[in-house]
Amino acid sequence: MSVQRIIEDYLGTTGYLETPTLGGKSKIKPDPEAAEKLRAQLEKERRLIVVVLTGFYLATFAVGVAAFFNLKDHSGWFHAGIGGSLITVTLAFQRFWQEKTMIDIILQQFPNLTPEELIKVLGNIREFFLKKKK
């Protein structure tokens, strides 16, 4: 599950994602239980990303070393092609690294935030994801 999805699930639980109306009460209800669930989900997601990324980078390194020794007699263009492909694949995984960084920031702030502040911070982070998608 992506970090955006995890954050939106939490914000949805608190009522933050409902469109505010001009009359009546605020629909937002900070929920400490949901916040704890969110923390557990984020920690799980972070572990998964670390495992997947570490495995991937090791595999990429192994492929690079193998390619170096096995294909060193080929032309320079061929080497450039192989190297370029590996770099492209590595860049594609940048998103996961960005997500991990985001999780690190959220979890670092977690103990210092009230449930209200947590909603505010996560609401802003969600805007970051929405802006990036545009």
Add this chain to the structure above:
Amino acid sequence: MLESAIPSSQVVSPASCVMAFGIPTSREEFVQACDPSGGREFAARNFYGNWTRYDREFVSLFRSMLPSWRQIGLQVECGMTLQDFREVLHSGACQVLVVFTHCNSEDHLIEFFDGMAPMTAVLDAIPQDFTGLIDFCACHPPAESLLVRIVKERPNCLVKFTPADLEPGMWVRFCHVLFLLLAETPMTYLAALEKTIAQFLPLSQPPQQTHECSTHH
């Protein structure tokens, strides 16, 4: 002459209407509205100080409509205080005042730029002899007490409210269509409302529940 004094029969143009906003319409106003010392509610409690979201859901729409409102002569009052509300009604220059703001129906308060005002203060701000129409784009059923009192104590004033949840983005679009219609063809405000509701009905249900409290002349 008697006919034209009845608010529901007055043909209006956007130039004789005032659209006044008690909720923030710019970033500066939003920041002020979120200051806890101001005691204001809408931006702080519903958006938790998230300007980006507030801008996306309401202000950007408002800003895109503002030039065309100015072009058709509609008077737009941003950052309306209770005193502004009083002055607009006392000026005698407006036939229709649209109050676009937040209503706390539990504590019977209406949001103005300078804070939450009790319903009684709002009632007191309406001149005894006001013969126009006040359209509260804010109210919810519990606020009916104010409306009933306006009807009783300001017999020449017509007041309109909607006992449903109003989303600011949706409602600002509704007002936009309504005023463009009035600019195109001068007609009574109520007739314009009916036509606008007819346009919006396939899209959304809330305008269908619009109620009007009026006095009998």
